[in-house]
Amino acid sequence: MSFLELQNLEKSFGDTRVVKDFNLNVAKGEFISLLGPSGCGKTTVLRMVAGFEAPTSGRISVDGKDITRLRANQRNVGMVFQSYALFPNLTVAQNVGFGLKVAGVPKSERNPRIADMLALIGLPDLGDRYPWQLSGGQQQRVALARALAPKPQMLLLDEPLSALDAKVRVSLRNQIREIQQQLGITTIFVTHDQEEAMAISDRIVVMHQGVADQIAAPQDIYNRPSTEFVAGFVGTLNRLTADVLDPETGHIRIGGSEITLGQPLPAGRVTLSARPEAFRLAATGIAAQVTKVEFLGALISVAAQIDDTPVSFVLFNGGDDPVPEPGSRIHLQIAPSRLLIKQAA
Amino acid sequence: MSQKFGWNWLGVVPFLAFALLFLMLPTMNIVIGAFRTPGGGFTLANVQGLFSPRIMSSFILSIQISAASALLGCLIGFAIAAAMVHGGLPKWLRGPITTFSGVASNFAGVPLAFAFIATLGRVGLVTMLLRDWFGINIYAMGFNLLSFWGLTLTYLFFQIPLMVLIITPALDGLKKEWREAAEVLGASGWQYWRMVALPVLFPSLLGTFALLFANSFGAIATAYALTGSTLSIVPIMLYAQIRGDVLQDPHLGYAMAFGMIVVTGAANLVYIILRTRAERWMR
Amino acid sequence: MSFLLSTLRRRLSLKRLQRRGGPRPKSGNGFRRFWSWTALIVGGLYFFLPLIGTLEFSLRMRRGEYSLDAYRSVLEDPRFQQTLGYSVIMALATIVVGILIVVPTAYWVRLRLPRWRPVIEFITLLPLVIPAIVVVFGYIRLFNTSSFLPMTGTTMGTNILLMFGYVMLALPYTYRAVDTGLSTIDVRSLTEAAQSLGASWVTIIGRLILPNVFGAVMSGAFLSFAIVIGEFTMASLLNRPAFGPYMQILGANRAYEPAALAVIAFAITWACMGLLSLVTRITRVGRAGK
Ligand SMILES: Nc1ncnc2c1ncn2[C@@H]1O[C@H](COP(=O)(O)OP(=O)(O)O)[C@@H](O)[C@H]1O
Ligand SMILES: [Mg+2]
Numbered sequence: 001m002s003f004l005e006l007q008n009l010e011k012s013f014g015d016t017r018v019v020k021d022f023n024l025n026v027a028k029g030e031f032i033s034l035l036g037p038s039g040c041g042k043t044t045v046l047r048m049v050a051g052f053e054a055p056t057s058g059r060i061s062v063d064g065k066d067i068t069r070l071r072a073n074q075r076n077v078g079m080v081f082q083s084y085a086l087f088p089n090l091t092v093a094q095n096v097g098f099g100l101k102v103a104g105v106p107k108s109e110r111n112p113r114i115a116d117m118l119a120l121i122g123l124p125d126l127g128d129r130y131p132w133q134l135s136g137g138q139q140q141r142v143a144l145a146r147a148l149a150p151k152p153q154m155l156l157l158d159e160p161l162s163a164l165d166a167k168v169r170v171s172l173r174n175q176i177r178e179i180q181q182q183l184g185i186t187t188i189f190v191t192h193d194q195e196e197a198m199a200i201s202d203r204i205v206v207m208h209q210g211v212a213d214q215i216a217a218p219q220d221i222y223n224r225p226s227t228e229f230v231a232g233f234v235g236t237l238n239r240l241t242a243d244v245l246d247p248e249t250g251h252i253r254i255g256g257s258e259i260t261l262g263q264p265l266p267a268g269r270v271t272l273s274a275r276p277e278a279f280r281l282a283a284t285g286i287a288a289q290v291t292k293v294e295f296l297g298a299l300i301s302v303a304a305q306i307d308d309t310p311v312s313f314v315l316f317n318g319g320d321d322p323v324p325e326p327g328s329r330i331h332l333q334i335a336p337s338r339l340l341i342k343q344a345a
Numbered sequence: 346m347s348q349k350f351g352w353n354w355l356g357v358v359p360f361l362a363f364a365l366l367f368l369m370l371p372t373m374n375i376v377i378g379a380f381r382t383p384g385g386g387f388t389l390a391n392v393q394g395l396f397s398p399r400i401m402s403s404f405i406l407s408i409q410i411s412a413a414s415a416l417l418g419c420l421i422g423f424a425i426a427a428a429m430v431h432g433g434l435p436k437w438l439r440g441p442i443t444t445f446s447g448v449a450s451n452f453a454g455v456p457l458a459f460a461f462i463a464t465l466g467r468v469g470l471v472t473m474l475l476r477d478w479f480g481i482n483i484y485a486m487g488f489n490l491l492s493f494w495g496l497t498l499t500y501l502f503f504q505i506p507l508m509v510l511i512i513t514p515a516l517d518g519l520k521k522e523w524r525e526a527a528e529v530l531g532a533s534g535w536q537y538w539r540m541v542a543l544p545v546l547f548p549s550l551l552g553t554f555a556l557l558f559a560n561s562f563g564a565i566a567t568a569y570a571l572t573g574s575t576l577s578i579v580p581i582m583l584y585a586q587i588r589g590d591v592l593q594d595p596h597l598g599y600a601m602a603f604g605m606i607v608v609t610g611a612a613n614l615v616y617i618i619l620r621t622r623a624e625r626w627m628r
Numbered sequence: 629m630s631f632l633l634s635t636l637r638r639r640l641s642l643k644r645l646q647r648r649g650g651p652r653p654k655s656g657n658g659f660r661r662f663w664s665w666t667a668l669i670v671g672g673l674y675f676f677l678p679l680i681g682t683l684e685f686s687l688r689m690r691r692g693e694y695s696l697d698a699y700r701s702v703l704e705d706p707r708f709q710q711t712l713g714y715s716v717i718m719a720l721a722t723i724v725v726g727i728l729i730v731v732p733t734a735y736w737v738r739l740r741l742p743r744w745r746p747v748i749e750f751i752t753l754l755p756l757v758i759p760a761i762v763v764v765f766g767y768i769r770l771f772n773t774s775s776f777l778p779m780t781g782t783t784m785g786t787n788i789l790l791m792f793g794y795v796m797l798a799l800p801y802t803y804r805a806v807d808t809g810l811s812t813i814d815v816r817s818l819t820e821a822a823q824s825l826g827a828s829w830v831t832i833i834g835r836l837i838l839p840n841v842f843g844a845v846m847s848g849a850f851l852s853f854a855i856v857i858g859e860f861t862m863a864s865l866l867n868r869p870a871f872g873p874y875m876q877i878l879g880a881n882r883a884y885e886p887a888a889l890a891v892i893a894f895a896i897t898w899a900c901m902g903l904l905s906l907v908t909r910i911t912r913v914g915r916a917g918k
Contacts, residue, residue, distance in 0.1 A: 050529055072528045079529040085522035089544040098540070099530035143526075150530060356736035357744065363729055364751050366777075367792045371766020372758055378769065424667040432664025440905075447901040448894075449675060451854040455875040456893035459886040464681030471677055502678065505671070534660075556756060563759025566860035570876050580761050587765055587865055602762040609757050 003028035003186050004049070004154060009058035011044050011210075018044050020210040022058070026154075029184040031177065033197035036207035037233065042190045045207075046156050049188065051075045062153060078147030078185075082159040084139040086131040092142050093118070093127035099150035117145040120179060137168040144176065154186040161196065173200055194234045198222065206230045222275075223338075231273060231340060238279075238311040240272045241344055250336070255307035257286045261336040269344035276301070278338035279313035281324070285331040290324045304330065376606065378599035391600035400582070400597075404604060407562060407579040410493060414500035415557035419550060421501070422508025429509075430516040443513070446506035453503040458570035461499045465490050491572040499571060500561045507560065508553055515549040548620045555616035559609040579605055679894065686887035698888035707874055715863075715871035718787070719856040722794040723849045726802050729795060731845065734806045735837050738815045752803040755796055764793060764862045786866050793862045798855050802848035809844025810837075843911025847904050854900040858893050 002025035009022040019041045026032050034042040047053040049060060051072030060068045067075055078099075086095050093114050094101075100110045118124050121141040131139055140160055147155060157176070161169040177200040180187050191197050197204045198218045206213045206221060206229075214226040225231035242252040250261035252270070288311065292303040300315045300323060313332070315321075324330050382388045395401070428434055429442055452460075464471050467484060475481040489495055519542055527537040543550075565580040574585055579601060586598040689697040702708050737748050755763075767789055771779040779785035815837070822832045838845065863870035875893070879886040 050525075052525055052528075072525070073531050073533060075529070076531070077529060079526065081522045081526065083520070083522055085520060085526045087523060087526070087541045087545075089541065098527070098532070102527075102530060102532040102536050102540070146526075146530070353736075353740040354744075356740060357733055357748065360729055360733035360748070361751075363792070363795070364754075367767075367796050368751070368754060368758070368763065371763050371770050374766045374770045375762055421667075421671065425671045428664035428667040431660075432667070433661040434664050434668065438668075444901055444905045445675070447904065448898050451851070451901065452894055452897050454858045454860050455872055455879060456858060456886075456890035459875075459879055459890035460678040460682040460894075463685035463887045463890070464678040470681035470684050502675070505674075559757050559759070563761060565761055566858075566872065566876070569860070570879050573880070580759065583761055583765070584861070584865070587761075587768065598765065602765050605759050605762055609759065613757050 002026055003030075003063060004188075005059070005061045006045070006049070007059040007061075009045065009048060009060070010056045011041070011048060011053060012056045018210050019048070019055075022210075022212055024205060024212065024215065026186055026188070028186055031180055031187045031189065031200060031202045033189045033191055033201040033204045034207055035191055035194055035197040035204050035234070038192055040207045041210040042192075042207055043158055046158050046188060046190050049154075050077055050079050050156055076150070076153050078150070078152035078155045080140070080143050080147050080155070080157040080160045082162050084131070084136070084143045084163075086139055086143055086146070088131055090130075091127065092123070092129050092131070092134070095131070095142055096127075096145045096149050098146060103150060113149060117149045120148070120182075121145045122175070135168075136164050137172055140164065140172060141175070144179070148179070148183070148185070152185070154188070155180065156188050156190075158190045159192070160189075161191070161193075169196070176200065198234075204234075206233060208233070225340075236276050236312060238274045238276070238313070240274070240306065240309060240311070242270050242272055244268060244270055254286050255309070257306075257331075259285055259333070261334070261339070263336050265341065266343045271342045271344045272334070273340035273342070274311075274334055275338060276313040278335050279311070279332045280335070281315065282331050282333040285333040288330055288332055290326050290328050290330060293324060293326055295323070304332075306332075372606065375599055375602045378596065379603035381596065381599075383596065391594075391596045392603070394594065394597045395600050395604050399577075400601065400604075403577045403579050403582050404608070406493065406577070408608065410496055410500070410578060411558045411562040413493075414497045414504050414561045415554050417497070418501055418504025418508050418557050419554050422505040422553075423512055423550070425505065426509045426512045426516055430513060431519075442509070446509040449506040450503050450510060453564065454566035455570040457499060457502055458567045461490060461495075461502075461571065465495070465498070491575055496568055496571065496576065496578075499567060500564065504557050504561065507557060511553045511556070512546070512549060515546055519545060551616050551619055555612045558612045562609055562612075563605065682887050682890045682894075686884060686891050689884040698884040699892075702878075702885050702888050702892070707869075711869050711871045711874035712857075714869055715857050715859075718791055718794060718870065719853045721791050722798065722856050723852050725791060726795045726798055726848065726852055727845055730799070730802045730806050730848070731838060731841070732833055734803060734810055735815065735833060738807075738810050739819055749803075749807075752799050756800050760793075760797060760861050761865070763796065764865045767793065767862075768865065780866070786868060790862055790866050790868050790870075793866075794852070794856045794859065797859070797862070798848070798852040801851045801855070805844045805848035805851070806841055809841035809847075813840045843907050846907040850900040850904040850907070854897050857896055857900075 004024075004026040006022055006024040009019055010017065011019040022045060024032070034045060036042055044053060048055050051067075051070060051074075055068060058068070059066060062075075087098065090098065096117050097110045097114045100113060105113075114127065115124070118127055121144060123138060123141060123145075126134065126138065126142075131142070134142065140163075144160070160176070161173055164172065173196055176189075189197070189201065198221075201218055203215060203217055204221050205215045208227075208229045214221060214230045216224075216226075221230060221234050225234060231237055240254055242254045244265045244267055245251045245253055245258065247265050247267045250263045250265045252259060252261065252265065254272075286306055288304040288306045290302060290304045291310075294301040295317075298317055300317055301312065302315060302324060303310065303312045305311070311332075315323075379391050380387055380389065382390075395404070425442070429439055461469075463469050465483075465488075466472065472483060475483055490499070523541055523545075524537055527541055528534075532540070563580060565584055568576060568578055569581055569584065572581075574581060583598060583601045583605070586595075586601065686698050687694040687696070689695060689701070733748065737745050741748075768780065771777050771785075771789055773781040779789040818836055818840070819832055822836050827836070858872050858875065859870065860872035860876060864873040864876070875886070875889050878889060
């Protein structure tokens with residue numbers, strides 16, 4: 001049985017249905033990300049789990065117990081907000097100890113726990129500072145410690161990294177993941193950044209207009225998106241239209257070039273969706289003209305035009321291989337296994 | 346200073362001249378006068394004169410009324426503002442309450458006294474209604490508009506709205522996430538208020554209290570129109586003294602005015618000290 | 629009142645329904661709302677009863693029936709017209725002089741003397757701490773006929789003194805209003821832009837800064853008007869025939885007219901505050917539209 005179960009969760013504000021028939025089972029210790037564009041209902045789902053919003057219908061249970069009607073202060077969950085939300089009148093240590101204090105834990109037990117938590121987030125010496133004396137990244141780490149101090153049964157994070165600058169974002173997300181694995185705490189992480197979700201999640205829920213489009217491990221979301229929306233939202237997708245010349249062998253024409261994919265295709269026109277890494281340079285194949293080359297170290301990102309259709313793809317930096325120059329003409333082969341093929345209208 | 350700012354300070358000379366001439370010099374004149382003999386020498390006799398029973402009791406009454414009306418004004422005004430901001434009242438109520446607070450906080454002075462006489466005076470509307478409908482004769486029960494409680498009740502008419510006006514922005518400054526963070530950490534509503542919201546608001550509350558205190562301590566018009574000279578609060582005694590030198594000793598007037606500055610100044614000093622202690626967590 | 633009560637009752641019963649079936653309402657909301665309405669209703673009673681009481685009392689002059697006799701009596705009193713006229717003129721003069729003192733100062737402090745701001749602000753807040761009666765006592769002693777500036781020696785001098793006293797009383801409000809208004813525009817860039825086009829200081833303040841803080845200045849102006857129009861202490865101690873002392877004298881001698889006066893005074897205050905919030909709203913909308 002799953003640890004956290006969301007069954008047929010619905011939420012409406014007035015007449016707008018913001019979350020629709022949402023189902024999710026989370027195993028104990030799992031790290032789940034809710035991923036989707038702004039306004040798709042991620043925060044609303046999280047707030048229902050936290051107990052700040054009552055579902056219009058549906059059921060939330062933890063460990064088999066129905067908590068749908070429990071108040072937020074009785075759910076024993078930890079929550080981290082985008083805006084840090086540290087109490088400005090309390091020191092770092094007092095912030096971290098807040099949950100313990102309201103639970104009536106005596107000072108003698110509180111203090112070692114606070115010290116442990118501050119050590120866990122790597123800020124052992126900042127206990128006496130006030131929130132305004134910390135950087136954004138430090139504040140968010142304190143917020144994490146505060147959420148974890150009362151040993152919650154799960155951790156909820158609502159875009160905790162969005163207010164931070166890029167570098168801190170990456171290091172803090174790794175730290176969050178490390179701490180989560182160390183404690184084995186069930187975690188729901190809300191983000192609109194697909195790279196972030198990919199990097200740290202066990203499973204990702206891709207949300208779209210209040211609906212969970214796909215719930216799967218990052219590589220499955222990326223490689224086998226179940227809907228057009230997921231495919232487009234997660235990672236870059238190149239869309240090409242092709243005329244099928246021979247459905248049996250998969251012989252097609254794209255722009256002025258013809259290639260054979262070697263697998264059966266529907267007759268007529270098809271749309272091919274391909275990830276950047278599905279392409280490789282070859283001596284023959286689809287003719288294209290390079291428009292831009294970005295050297296990224298291990299990878300080289302190339303933008304090109306097939307007739308008028310822009311495509312972008314990546315090459316491994318093989319060291320001595322020639323790097324295409326902007327303006328040069330190249331030929332591309334596509335790995336058929338990496339293609340999503342749909343009959344065009 | 347002139348090297349640092351060049352001639353820029355010239356721009357505020359008109360303002361400083363105005364403040365000096367019409368605010369600071371007159372006040373200084375009174376303060377100095379309080380320590381002067383009629384002949385011009387230094388003396389402490391005037392200030393000692395303040396400690397006569399009659400003047401002392403007027404100061405005590407004034408302080409009591411001011412403290413009571415400021416305290417009640419803070420409490421009730423806070424309750425109303427909190428109800429308006431965090432109490433789940435409909436949003437449209439905010440505009441009318443704020444505008445009304447603006448009006449009521451400025452509706453002080455003589456007309457306010459008239460309004461309360463017409464309402465709670467011996468033949469006022471509420472007095473009559475209570476007597477005729479409920480058989481309650483508040484005057485027989487010892488109520489008197491021209492008393493400590495009567496005056497306090499009247500002062501609340503401008504004290505409460507003033508509190509509402511000042512504390513509402515402070516309440517708006519309480520972030521929703523603080524409340525939610527506290528709640529999800531297991532705190533009850535009361536624990537959130539005690540451990541987070543009230544400490545955050547404390548400087549504003551304190552400042553408003555000091556302001557309300559000074560506000561009613563210096564108020565004359567309402568009390569004078571309401572009670573004439575029957576209630577001897579400090580400003581009314583000083584008013585009578587200035588008009589007709591009723592205290593025989595004109596320099597006692599200086600001392601009383603000086604005493605008033607000391608009291609309001611002390612209230613604000615207490616505020617500043619407490620505030621700096623409460624605001625260690627602030628920038 | 630009955631409307632409020634019925635709304636309250638409806639909310640309470642709704643709440644109970646939600647408890648039994650349906651999903652849980654947001655934590656503690658019903659409880660909180662109950663106390664909110666209680667606070668509001670008690671407050672409402674306290675504030676409206678005196679107003680209703682005054683209105684009712686002002687209509688009671690004719691025995692046995694309601695009439696407007698008290699209002700007629702007041703409005704026909706030549707001293708009412710004179711004193712109100714005097715106070716209106718004083719209020720307008722106070723507003724003009726207040727603007728002339730406050731706007732350039734607040735502007736200059738923001739532009740060139742940001743370090744002086746705490747000092748200037750402290751001075752503008754002093755009138756909230758020093759009772760007006762103390763200040764006017766000082767005026768009487770400082771500006772008497774044998775002093776360096778014998779303002780109380782002539783009627784005009786006393787009028788001007790009273791007007792400056794009013795500017796001082798309104799200072800905390802006008803300065804804060806104007807300073808808040810200035811904080812919404814970029815004083816420095818506006819000024820530099822104007823200077824690079826060769827504008828003079830008078831042009832900059834009059835044509836550029838003032839229109840931009842017009843809403844704030846008007847807020848200060850209406851507040852000043854409301855403060856000055858019924859002011860009692862200063863006018864009375866300086867022996868000027870203002871509306872405040874007139875009301876007090878009438879109150880000491882008549883029964884029903886004071887109530888009518890209170891209603892009129894309340895209406896004037898209400899008009900000032902109504903215009904104030906109107907101006908605030910309009911300028912806010914205008915700014916949001918930009
Ligand atoms: N309290 C509320 N009242 C009305 N609408 C709301 C409320 N909270 C959220 N919404 C609406 O619900 C939708 C989903 O919001 P949210 O869950 O915050 O999205 P996300 O977190 O994915 O950006 C949005 O269209 C938002 O406007
Ligand atoms: Mg969100």
